[in-house]
Amino acid sequence: MSDESLNEPEGERDDATFSMFGEEEMGSAEAKAPYQVLARKYRPKLFSDLIGQEAMVRTLRNAFETGRIAHAFMLTGVRGVGKTTTARLLARAFNYEGADHDGPSLKLDPPGEHCKAIMESRHPDVLELDAASRTGVADMRDLLDGVRYSPQAARYKVYIIDEVHMLSTASFNALLKTLEEPPPHVKFIFATTEIRKVPVTVLSRCQRFDLKRLETAELAAHLAKIAAREGAKISEEGITLIARAAEGSVRDGLSILDQAIVQGLDGGEISGEAVRDMLGLGDRLRLLDVFEYAVTGKAQEAVSEITDQIQIGADPLVLMKDLLEIAADVATVQAMGDNYTLPGPADWTNRTKQIADSVTPAQAQRNWQILLSGYRDTQSAPETDVALRMVILRLVSAADLPSPEDAARMIAEGGGSASSARGKGGKEDPNVVPVGGGGTGQLSKFEDVLDLLEKERQPTLWGQAKAYIRPAVFADGTISCDLKDGAPVDLLRRLTDFLEVSTGRVWDVQKAKTNRETVKEREERLKNERIEAVRSDPDVRAALAAIPGAEIVEVSDPQPLEATGTEDNVVPLRVASHKKG
Structure with a gap:
């Protein structure tokens, strides 16, 4: 909702945003009305109330002012960002009829003739369908049977289909014909959280709008104003925790705020601690301590x-997500410096900057990868608290490894992988586990990784x-490399998971720019060089000339022969002959 409507004094403003449809006339009856949850009470009634969706509103305003209004709209975004609300606002805009305006308009204040009925989902010409419960082709045909008839009262007949991605293939096909040749009196508005599941044939016939997830700071400011209007006192930390838990969803944020306000019915301020207890969150400053210790x-x-955080009721999976956020904040602070400020108390930003100063950028990336891999492990672990503890210990183990920058310097100075096996103070790193058993030693080059993959039957x-x-830089425990075009997007993650399972310790595999060859490219280049060297031999040239269509396909290194009286230094040569016809 617009900030201006919330900031105006109580007695000096027209409360159109919150009581547009006459609630202010109820007088004393308002006290007898049933309680309305905040998510419904503060549902936007105007396009200007849609916080964070300015780009969409601007595009729609230009379309309406120029008369270039599409016949079908596709609204997509995560839950609670306002897809259904926007659809109803669009239905009102199509059918707006005011005292001084008769035509489609995004200016919906004062409400038009059809506005109240549309917003209350009871207008005969605005039909809403939940595709989650009506997915069959028969349902779609029943709905579309009325398309050819003109609207009863409004300007347009509007079809709003929520969760449209859940329609069956046959339903989409039935809908497609109408979308291709829509009657002039019909408008379609689709909403979905899974845009990839909508057929491209349908998407191509719609004007698409992506409703964005709100930033934590933006949502926190919005929730703080609503809390103030409700007479609730919530600390800055509490509001920020609610906004973070909502993950960009306005509806989720209002639902959590509704729950939090109940905590402060005694008139006192609702603290961050109370919100943490309510949501099963960890103490942010204490989690920063955990991260720094690790x-x-x-x-x-x-x-x-x-362990203390878990014992007081914090959810291990929520703690993992918070630690991931801290790792991301540390890396972002390193990149942006003083230009980056975290939403919430100043202590959060100051502590995060202190941690960012204590690790290198490559270490920050390694910490993120460890936590991301650990989050997946925690989700599938039989006991999440045990899995979380093991992830923390993996961070601790990685702290004793040389940083990726140090590993690169060691190799450049000729230290190789022997240096990389030493931790802080030059001592042997106890976390280095020999691979393969039997004293086969550590991985000293990238080819050793390929040999291990082959040995472990990972074709x-x-x-x-x-x-x-x-591969650009290789040290035991660290790989910096680039990827050739066409590489699977999850290749480095899968390689990291394999190495950590096979060696029993943390690996840092990260992307870095390099012009070096892949192992396959190098093998092919060396093979071609060997063939060209042999081809230049006079005897070989004569043999090739004597056998039409012959070409060299492979040159092998000399192999020791058994004592059969044959001459030494025989170079095996494979020649293929291709006869025409």
């Missing part, structure tokens, strides 16, 4: 702190790593 190698302190990953990965 990335600096303090295992006992990190495990003790995270698909072996072939993709060989064909697409261009």
Whole structure:
């Protein structure tokens, strides 16, 4: 909703935003009305009330002013960003009839003749269908039977279909014909959270609008104003925690705010601690302590702190998400410096900047990858609290590894992988686990990784790593590489997971620009060089000339022969002959 309507003094403004349809005339009856949840009470009644969707509103305004109004609209976005509300606002705009205006208009104040009935979902010419419950082709045909008839009272007959991606293929086909040749008196508005499941044939006939998820700071400011209007006192930390938990959804934010306001019925301020207890969240500052302990190698302190958070009721999966956010904030602070401020108390920003100063950018990326992999593990683990504790210990273990920058310097200075096996202070890193058993030693080059993949019978990953990965820096525990065009998007993640399972410790596999070859490219280049070298030999040239269509397909290195009286230094040569006809 618009900030201006919330900031105007109570006695000096027309409360159109909140009581547009005559609620203010109810007088004393308002006290007897049933309680209305905040998500419905503060549902936008005007396009200007749609916070965070300015780009969409601007486009629609231009379309309405120029008369270039599409016959079908596709609204997409996550839950609670206003898709259904926007659809009803559009239905009102199509059919707006005011005292001083008769024609489609986005200016809906004062309400037009059809506005109230449309917003209350009881207008005969605005039909709403929930595709989740009516997916069959028969339902769609029944709905479309009325398309050829003119509207009863309004200017346009409007069809609003929510969760349109759940329609069956046959239903989409039935709908497609009408979308191709729509009657002039019909408008379609579709809403979906799964835009990829909508056939492209339908998408191409709609004007698409992506309703964006709100930023935490923007949503927090909106919730704070509504809380003030409701007479609730909520701390800055509490409002920020609610906004973060809503994950960009206005409706979710209002629902959580509704729940939080009940915590402060005694008239006191609702603290961040009360909101954390309500949502099962961890203490943000204490989680920053956990993160800092872990990335600096303090295992006992990190495990003790995270265990305390779980014991007081925090959800391990929520704690994992919060730790991921902290890792992302640390990397962002490193990139943006003082230009980046976290929503919430200043303490959060100050602590995050302190942690960002204590790790390198590559270490920050490694921490993010460890937590992201750990989040997937925690989701599937039989006991989430145990899985979370093990993820923390993986962060601790990674703190003792050389940073990716140090590993690159070691290799440049000739230290190789032997140096990389040493942790802080030059001591042998106890976290280095030899691969393969039997004293086969550590992975010293990228080819060792390919050998391990082959040994562990991972043909698909072996072939993709060989064909697409261009290794730049390799140290035992660290790989920096580039990817050839066409590489699977999850190749590096799958390689990281394989190495960590196979070696029993953390690996940092990250993307870095390089012009080096893939192993497959190098093998093909060396093969061609060998063939060209042999081709230049006079005897070989003569043999090729004597056999029409012959060509060299492979040159092998000399192999020791058994004592059969044959001459040494024989170079095996494979020649293929291709006869025509």
